[in-house]
Amino acid sequence: MALFVLVAPREALVSVVIVVGLLLAGGLYFLFMLKFDRESLEAEPGDVSAFKQPS
Numbered sequence: 001m002a003l004f005v006l007v008a009p010r011e012a013l014v015s016v017v018i019v020v021g022l023l024l025a026g027g028l029y030f031l032f033m034l035k036f037d038r039e040s041l042e043a044e045p046g047d048v049s050a051f052k053q054p055s
Contacts (some may be wrong), residue, residue: 008015033041
């Protein structure tokens with residue numbers, strides 16, 4: 001969907017700015033997590049169950 005918006009005509013500037021802003025926000029969030037909470041990026045979904053008690 002984002003690629004479709006980015007190849008939209010020049011008249012659709014607002015939607016292109018929104019998509020670029022969202023991509024930048026996602027990239028900044030990823031860099032923040034990479035620098036300050038690397039452990040959360042190394043975990044895979046399903047490694048630890050929220051309902052299972054540790055033994």
